[in-house]
Structure formats: C-alpha cells, structure tokens
Amino acid sequence: MIHARSVSRRLLMACVVACAGALAACASMEPPAGIPPVKAFDVSRYEGRWYELARLDHSFERGMTDVSATYQRQPDGSVRVVNRGFVAAKNTWKEAVGKALFTGDEQTASLKVSFFGPFYGGYHVAALDPDYQWSVVVGPDRRYAWILARTPQLPADVQKQIVAKMQSLGIDTQALIWVSHSRTDPKP
Incomplete structure (x- = not known):
C-alpha cells in the first residue's frame, strides 16, 4: 500500500x-548564441559611472530617464552595481543596488548580476570602445540590450557605428529607446 x-x-x-x-x-x-563577450577585458578600466544612452524596453526601466550605472570592484572580486534613473511619473529618483560576478576568467566580459538575492541574470559586454568610452551590453538573449557611455551623449557618427554593430549582432535596433539626460542626479 x-x-x-x-x-x-x-x-x-x-x-x-x-x-x-x-x-x-x-x-x-551564457551570452546569446553568436554574441561572444569581449576578451582582454579590464574591469578596473570599466569601473565608474556609465550613462545609459539607449535600451530595449523592459518593465523594470519603463518610463525612466537620466539612467546611469556605476560599477565598483569589491575586495572579494565581485562588482558592486548601482543603477539609478529618474521616474517622471513619480517625480523621484529610483535606485537599485546589485552584485556582479564573473562567470569565468576576469579577462572575459561575461558576468552574472543580481539585484534580487540568489537570482542572477547574464550581463555580457558584446562591444567595447578601446578607450572604454562606450559599450554594448546584452543579457541572456537579444531582448536585453543597452548602449552605455561615459558621457550622456556621443557624436552622431560614433552612435551610428554602435547601432550598426548591434544590428550585426541581430539586435532589433528599431526598438531601441533613446534615453534623455536632462536632470542633475543628486547622487553623483
């Protein structure tokens, strides 16, 4: 029985x-098939503040402007991630603090990042300016993509080259949301 x-x-x-x-x-x-992460990556050069210039739409950033991400290497080898943006509908700044870990060796720009405890998502630098002035980041698939830069704007010709690179990776650049940066963040 x-x-x-x-x-x-x-x-x-x-x-x-x-x-x-x-x-x-x-x-x-893992990065999306056909999108290898950047090799010869130097996290110490990647540290600091990056401005989100464009993104694909997702609920966790919907309606946000003036978005930035700040990366800071920690003594344990992890990377502290602070994402901030302005929510116009609520007239307030929103901040999320997370932790990123390399998924392999530290010279390969493939990390996993968590903002919610034990749940991680892929973070892969798919293209990077040799001087670390802009980057293209993708998530676990092509529905997650961002253009980041050290300044709130890039020259039009550079922006056009980045968009062409994203298209060559199979990312829907027609769906990109271009992020305005007109407010001064009270937390630099």
Missing part, C-alpha cells in the same frame, strides 16, 4: 526539481 504522505513528498520533490530546472533555463548566464 502506498501512503499518501509518501506520494505527496515525491510529488513535491518532483515539482521542486522541475521548477529549479525551469528557473535555471530562464536565468541563463
């Missing part, structure tokens, strides 16, 4: 294993 408690435990364990597998598949740390 099979006990109901034993069946319940087995069913619960099967559900836990299935959910864990589904979460692992959804939260891939």
Whole structure:
C-alpha cells in the first residue's frame, strides 16, 4: 500500500526539481548564441559611472530617464552595481543596488548580476570602445540590450557605428529607446 504522505513528498520533490530546472533555463548566464563577450577585458578600466544612452524596453526601466550605472570592484572580486534613473511619473529618483560576478576568467566580459538575492541574470559586454568610452551590453538573449557611455551623449557618427554593430549582432535596433539626460542626479 502506498501512503499518501509518501506520494505527496515525491510529488513535491518532483515539482521542486522541475521548477529549479525551469528557473535555471530562464536565468541563463551564457551570452546569446553568436554574441561572444569581449576578451582582454579590464574591469578596473570599466569601473565608474556609465550613462545609459539607449535600451530595449523592459518593465523594470519603463518610463525612466537620466539612467546611469556605476560599477565598483569589491575586495572579494565581485562588482558592486548601482543603477539609478529618474521616474517622471513619480517625480523621484529610483535606485537599485546589485552584485556582479564573473562567470569565468576576469579577462572575459561575461558576468552574472543580481539585484534580487540568489537570482542572477547574464550581463555580457558584446562591444567595447578601446578607450572604454562606450559599450554594448546584452543579457541572456537579444531582448536585453543597452548602449552605455561615459558621457550622456556621443557624436552622431560614433552612435551610428554602435547601432550598426548591434544590428550585426541581430539586435532589433528599431526598438531601441533613446534615453534623455536632462536632470542633475543628486547622487553623483
């Protein structure tokens, strides 16, 4: 005779294993197929403040302007990530603090970042200016992409080259949202 408690435990364990597998598949740390991360990456040169010039639309940034990301290397090898942006509908600044970890060697610009405890998402630098003045970042797939720069604006010819690079990677550049930077962030 099979006990109901034993069946319940087995069913619960099967559900836990299935959910864990589904979460692992959804939260891939690998870059999208055909988009290799930058090699010879120097995190010390990447540190500091970057302005978000363009992004693909996602609910966690919807309606935000004046978005920036600041990266700071920590003694344990992780990277502190502070994302800030202005939410016009609420007339307030919003900030999220996270932690990034390299997924392999530190010379490959492939990291995983978390803003919510144990849940990580892929963060891959797919293109990078030799002087670390702009970068193209992608997430776990081509629906997540950003153009970051050290300044709130780039020359039109440079911006055009970056967009062409993104197109060559299969990113829908027609869907890019160009971010305005007109406010002074009270937290530099």
